[in-house]
Amino acid sequence: MRLSFPTSYSSRVPSLRFLPAIKPARQRCRWVRMESTTRRQRRKDKDNDKNKIVVIMGVTGTGKSRLSIEIATRFPAEVINSDKMQVYRGLDITTNKIPMHERLGVPHHLLGVVDPSDGELSSSEYRLLGASAISAISARHRLPLVVGGSNSFIHALVSDRFDPGSDGLDGLNSVSAELRYDCCFLWVDVSLPVLYKYLARRVDDMLHVGMFEELAVFYEQEGKRKSHTARRVGIRKAIGLPEFVNYFRVFRPGDGMTSTLTQLEGEVERRVLFEEAVKAIKDNTNELAKRQLEKIQRLRSGGWDLQRLDATEAFRAVLASDSVKSSEIWESEVLGPSVKIVSRFLA
Known part of the structure; x- marks a missing residue:
């Protein structure tokens, strides 16, 4: 029987060290300060011109699909799938696509739309398809929710500078914090032992x-x-x-x-x-989760502002077959904070 709880998983990540802020020189001239302020304002104005999107991230099994529906029923939003396997038609159970009845009428894009016989959808192709979906949803004055565990697809979609010839998350290249959308990142995390x-x-x-x-x-x-x-x-x-x-x-x-x-x-x-x-x-599912977590950590250390939501205790309750407690914890530790974060982001 399909569990009603989320079907993706992730792990608790040790605290990441952030680079110390660069202190301004004491002898900096007044015109330099003015120039710096003007530059920041220009960046802010440029960001205000970007489409706002919410990205729900996390490794496989952590409940991203569930959270996306809960958010989309509280805000005027539509979901854009960013799972590499779920973009293809077929194998709905194997690829764990969210069933129609669980979508609660929320429109979904790029979910089961690619014919498997057409070969593999590249990150560059996904970037184009995802951008088109974001533009269409934004034009309807609705909020695009990018949801999925394929972080390379997410990276390709939202990065301002995307090199189709290299994997930006392979650990060999630095991750750019320059994004082409005004992004709110929600990262649903679960400790690996519990998630396994x-x-x-x-x-x-x-x-x-x-x-x-x-x-x-x-x-x-x-x-x-x-x-x-x-x-x-x-x-x-x-x-x-x-x-x-x-x-x-x-x-x-x-x-x-x-x-x-x-x-x-x-x-x-x-x-x-x-x-x-x-x-x-x-x-292999466990190995996939570990690889996905490594990519999330690279994005975070690269300057992406990921809002971490710890769902570990909610999953412990699921494993203990305590559905009431799991729902209460999920609402207090994941859903509630997510709604507040998105509300502030849209304000």
Whole structure:
């Protein structure tokens, strides 16, 4: 059964050291101070001309989608997906797309719109598509909410200077704090040990609501096209697909067998391969979370003003099956502060 709590995760980050502020020279002349003030005012005026956007960040499983709906029902807003796997059509359970009924009528953009057969959507292409969506939403006098765990997509979208030839978050290049939008960054964070437990449970829940059957259908269709072993690009990189390659090579979907979880019972080889795939999914999801967290830390240390919202205790309550307590903590520690931050940002 799908948990009603958020499905993304992150980790508690040690306090980051900030560079000390540069103290003005004591002998600075008056005209220099005036010039500095004028320059700051010009920057402020330039920022006022930019479209305002709210970016909800966090590693996989930390509840970004939930928070986006809660904010969008309190402000006139529309959601722009920034998850690399969720931009593609298909595999809705595997890629953990928010179901239609949970969107509560909030318009979503760039969610399940790219045909997987078209290949991989690049960061440059996402930058263009995202910018178009932001312009259209802003023109309707509504607030764009950029939501997702793919920080390279977010970086490509909001950076004023974007180099399509390099990965700005690979740790080799410095992150620019110059942004082409007036951004409010909400970072939903959960300590990794707590998040790992939640993610393991989430994988099990996804399997019970149809992830395995969804993957079987995908592999059967790919087998007919003889393409699933060729190139892993786009949605074929989604966690769940590579991990089940060995299973479906031995037990091919469509070979006179219905792919259901119940048929795995009592079949040792099936069960072993199945359990190996599930373990790999959980391990790789944890690795993904760690990589995503590293990128968030790079953005923060690069000067991005990320407003950290600690959802750890809310997730502890979820793991303890205390839904009432989890909702109370989420509202006090995540939703409430987020609403105040966005309200100040829009004022």
